[in-house]
Amino acid sequence: MQDIYNPENFTPYLYHAPENSGTGLPFIIRASRMGCGYEESFFCVQRNADYPYFTVHFLFDGCGFFHIAGKDYLLKKGDAFIITAGDAHTYSNYSGDPLGLVWIELAIPGQQELSGFFKMNHIHTLDAAHTEKPLAQLISIIKAQKAAPETDDFSLSKLYYAFLMDLLEAASLSPARSHPQLVTDALSYIEQHFTEDLRICRLSEHLHVSHTYLTRIFRRYVGTTPLKYISLKRIEYACSLLNTTSMSCERIGECIGMYDASHFNRFFTRQMGLAPSVYRSKNRETPT
Numbered sequence: 001m002q003d004i005y006n007p008e009n010f011t012p013y014l015y016h017a018p019e020n021s022g023t024g025l026p027f028i029i030r031a032s033r034m035g036c037g038y039e040e041s042f043f044c045v046q047r048n049a050d051y052p053y054f055t056v057h058f059l060f061d062g063c064g065f066f067h068i069a070g071k072d073y074l075l076k077k078g079d080a081f082i083i084t085a086g087d088a089h090t091y092s093n094y095s096g097d098p099l100g101l102v103w104i105e106l107a108i109p110g111q112q113e114l115s116g117f118f119k120m121n122h123i124h125t126l127d128a129a130h131t132e133k134p135l136a137q138l139i140s141i142i143k144a145q146k147a148a149p150e151t152d153d154f155s156l157s158k159l160y161y162a163f164l165m166d167l168l169e170a171a172s173l174s175p176a177r178s179h180p181q182l183v184t185d186a187l188s189y190i191e192q193h194f195t196e197d198l199r200i201c202r203l204s205e206h207l208h209v210s211h212t213y214l215t216r217i218f219r220r221y222v223g224t225t226p227l228k229y230i231s232l233k234r235i236e237y238a239c240s241l242l243n244t245t246s247m248s249c250e251r252i253g254e255c256i257g258m259y260d261a262s263h264f265n266r267f268f269t270r271q272m273g274l275a276p277s278v279y280r281s282k283n284r285e286t287p288t
Contacts (some may be wrong), residue, residue: 004132005077009139010100012037013146028153029108029160034142036060036102043099044092044273047083053105054115055083056167057091058135061100063224063232064273065239066091068124070283072239074232077223078128080135080170084115094232094271099225104138106160114164123171130173134166143234182207183221186214190226194233195257200226234258235271240282249276 014035032053038061058080066073066081068089075081075091083089108114118124126134136272141159144151179187189206190198203226204211218226234256241252253264268276 002211004139005060006182010036010102013142015142015145016226025153027157028111029106029154029164031141031160032105032107032156034104034138034145036142039093039099039101042093042096042273044090046090047089049086051083051087051089051099052085052107054085054108054111055082055103055105056134056138057081057101057103058131058138059100059223060102060135062093062098062224063222063229064091064093064099065232065235066125067283068121069122070238070243071124072243073125074236075125076128076222076229078131080126080131080167082118082124082126082167084118084124085111086115087119091231092273094224094228096161097228102135102142103149104140104141104163106164108164117168117271118171121171126167126170130170134163134170137163137166149247166247179221180217181271182209182214183196186226187222187229188217188231194230195237197257198230231267235268237277238264238268238276239272239283249280252276 001049013029015033017030022123057079059075061077063077064075066075066089068087073081078095081091091184101152137159141156141163144156144159152220185207186203189203200211200214204214207214215225218224219227223227226231238252238256241247241255242249245252247255249264250261253259253261256264258267268279272279274282
């Protein structure tokens, strides 16, 4: 997995298709935009439902959040998130930490059918365990575009079709372990205990490694530190409870291991940029 994350693959780049470009022939896929780079400070992209493209982002470093179809998703290094045409969405980094993204925005014949497949199957993110092939293909596309900006639409469309086939294959795969056993065990322990008073010393003791070693290995494979990942899991769960239950903000704070309401309010506001009550009013779903 790590070879693909060579920094040389992620040098800053931004491509915009020229206006009125393209052959106009059926079945030709075109990229309207693609790019690669770091978001170094707090950022948030928010688009409404008239967004017309099929867009795929991969995280090559850091962690973030993605909101689409009424749900929030925690993103870690190696994960992909998919924006389907006609869906309002928001994505952001975590608490101002740098976030590395490589992405492509495609104009596709039959786009409604492709977007419909992902919507019908509720596929909005792909786990890092299955993204290496489509990510490698996207890196190849960007390198080809850099090396020969005048590459004809037919050659590029072949690359785009290969990318989509790799993406569909990744979407069809069942979860699999993609990290060293230590990282897998750390993620599993965090998943089971993040609602408790979970500290890094407890996690490292459970795994029988030093705090320093655990942090270094975890950061390498997940894109952030264990402490920050625990905070991300708490935020993800809090967002879910705010969206889908009528529980009070105080009770939700207790559910994620914060028994002081003011502490939870500050914590949530610092990470999400708005208070829990405001987040609920903006994103509320009717409980089922």
